[in-house]
Amino acid sequence: MSNALNLHPDFSSLVFFETRKPTGVEHFYDLFFAIRNKRVILFEHYNYKNKVMSSRKVHPLALKESKNRWYLIAVDTKDKMLKSFGLDRINYLDVSKNKFREKYKYNFREHFKNAFGVMNLAEQHPEKILLRCSRHQGEYIRSFPLHQSQKETKETPEEIFFEFFLHPTYDFMQEILSYGKEVQVLEPKVLVEEIREHLQESLNRYLEI
Structure with a gap:
């Protein structure tokens, strides 16, 4: 679709994209870089339910989209648990120069095979x-x-x-x-x-x- 719009600028008056855009996507490139290079990252994460901002230090492993929102899938160094973090709630992202050495064996294609969304699946069975x-x-x-x-x-x-x-x-x-x-x-x-x-x-x- 983007290629079609670039080749034919007049399409922009005929094709209308959703005006409601997800927030947090400005972090996408930095997170992708951190995942590819196994860099430890730090950020502030806001919890909508509890209305609390918390500091996080994680090992980033993957990015996942769900219902037009993007999520970071990472291991929290505090408790070694696999968690999902909405990109729209991430602030003050810092990609560290430090690399993590852990070799995680998660197969996310299988992990999310029976999932709907990105909720924690540890306590449920399909x-x-x-x-x-x-x-x-x-x-x-x-x-x-x-x-x-x-x-x-x-x-x-x-x-x-x-x-x-x-x-x-x-x-x-x-x-x-x-x-x-x-x-x-x-x-x-x-x-x-x-x-x-x-x-x-x-x-x-x-x-x-």
């Missing part, structure tokens, strides 16, 4: 998830799968059913909730209950207005 979708929404999900494990299991004139094998993370639950009444989780029961609780809490908030 499992089968069944969805029932309205015909209208199901056609969209069919043409643009939510995950690589997506399989179509059943179809009726009114509905399309899909099966997934992934971690039932908070990110995935938020994705399902974004479809409203058009998509319903049938299994696993734990995820069904979590979604029901979230919907009830949302309804209660509107009833208070």
Whole structure:
């Protein structure tokens, strides 16, 4: 698309990109350099939930995109845990001259194979998830799968059913909730209950207005 725009400048009045841009991408080159050269990096990271800025010293290993946001995948030297850091929350990035010698054996292609988003997967196991979708929404999900494990299991004139094998993370639950009444989780029961609780809490908030 960029090449087409460069070759034909008049396309700019015909092709419109999303105006909402992710923040933090200015760190991309420095982080890519640090990963390639195994450089220790230091930065301040802001936690939206706790509203706290914390100092981090990490061994950077990879970069991952999720829902138009970029994340740094790194080992925190404080506790030796693998973590993800949103680039939009990284400040005062410093790429050290010091190299880390540890040889990590993470296979991130496999690590994120059954993941949706970049949530910590250490405490969860992938499992089968069944969805029932309205015909209208199901056609969209069919043409643009939510995950690589997506399989179509059943179809009726009114509905399309899909099966997934992934971690039932908070990110995935938020994705399902974004479809409203058009998509319903049938299994696993734990995820069904979590979604029901979230919907009830949302309804209660509107009833208070």
